[in-house]
Amino acid sequence: MKRINNSVLALSLFMGMAAIHAQEKKQLTLDEAVQLGIQNSKNLKIDAAKIEEATADLLEAKNRQLPELKVSGSYMYLPTKPTVDLKISTGSGGAGSPEVHQVAYGSVNLSVPIYSGGKIKYGIQSAKYLVEASKLSTENDKIAIAYNVAQAYNNLFKANQSIKVLEENLTASQKRDETFLKLENNGVIARNDRLKANLQTSNIELQLLEAKNNYNIANINMDLLLGIPETTEIEVDQNYIDEGSDVKTVDYYVNEAKENRKDLQALAQQRKAAALGTKSAKAENLPSIAFTGGYVAADIPKFLTVYNAVNVGVGISYNLSNIWKENSSLRQSQAREQQLAANDELLNDNIKLDVNREYQNTDYSKKRIAVYEKAAEQANENYRITKNKYDNGLATMTELLDADAAQISSNVGVINAKADAALAYRKLLQTTGTLTIK
DSSP states (O other): OOOHHHHHHHHHHHHHHHHHHHHHHEEEEEEHHHHHHHHHHHHHHHHHHHHHHHHHHHHHHHHSSEEEEEEEEEEEEEEOOOOOOOOOOOSSSOOOOOOOOEEEEEEEEEEEEOOTTTTTHOOOOOOOOHHHHHHEEEEEEEEHHHHHHHHHHHHHHHHHHHHHHHHHHHHHHHHHHHHHHHHHTTTTHHHHHHHHHHHHHHHHHHHHHHHHHHHHHHHHHHHHHHSOOOOOOEEEEEGGGGGOOSOOOOOHHHHHHHHHHHHHHHHHHHHHHHHHHHHHHHGGSSOEEEEEEEEEEEEEETEEEEEEEEEEEEEEEEOGEEEEEEOOOHHHHHHHHHHHHHHHHHHHHHHHHHHHHHHHHHHHHHHHHHHHHHHHHHHHHHHHHHHHHTTTTOOOOOHHHHHHHHHHHHHHHHHHHHHHHHHHHHHHHHHOOOOOOO
């Protein structure tokens, strides 16, 4: 039996050690977390593919200005004797037509565009604008990801701080329970008062369980955002809560947004591309001119041999149906321009609204800190006074426990208010497009 108990103990120790090693801890500052989140973002991988697609479209547009060189050849075997009726005299004195059983033919054709109404030029410029728009959209997504990571980091920090405060208060409450139990045993206080204190301790334990649950959820969310194993426990650095101490006027942030918002700049590039698309659509009604050249060789045994048949010239192409057909491509491009112009106006209005809203939220968050700090001072002083009164028999147990609960709530509120203020300032920077990604 002793051997079995030793085996169980060894297995328990082994499993405990395995659990400790399975939960890897990683200390990260907010800037490090943002960088890691951007590095492993799946959305940015999609954006990278979009940039590659736009770059491929640009390459295709550039290829249209290069010469086209085509080589073709064929060989045919004729199993039956074809009827050949020559309309010119062969000088053979009326001999029958030659027997043809095989034909070989080859050609090389060169075409160099000279004029296409500007479609090639407009296409290249338009593709360049769209590549730039894709890159700017990616930068805008990076800023959004930076804020999302900051928000998750903030939630993790608040959950962690709540755990610390609740653990401290739980320890104090448990010590108080021990004291009250001794007082009850000595007949100093009633059993009902001691039970009230025990109930307060149980409530703190429930709050602590909820806080730990929130922390675990926030930690898993953070791990997924950063692209690291879900078993990693992240240790946060609270220095970021001191950000945003110097907030400028709202007009400053509105102007910053107009100059730095990447989505606004991307839309401007799309509008340029659409304008060129309209020019390109108009060019469809113009003729195309190209330099042409070629070489032809043919061999029909016992009948015809052709070689050194080189040709050069100029080719003109014009679609006469454009005379009576309405240019649908032009109407589509013009509608696209109108749509983007309306989007630009709407985005500018939304930017003004976003900046003003987040500016007000930042100001509100900073004012909340002062209110919470004042409330915490009052709650701490109230608990001190109530505790003295209770020790001297001038306050009830209920009053003491209420004062203790208010003290806990106020202290947690101060921490959360500071963290929310720092996050609100980062949100303001995101709306202006100036959120720094280090």
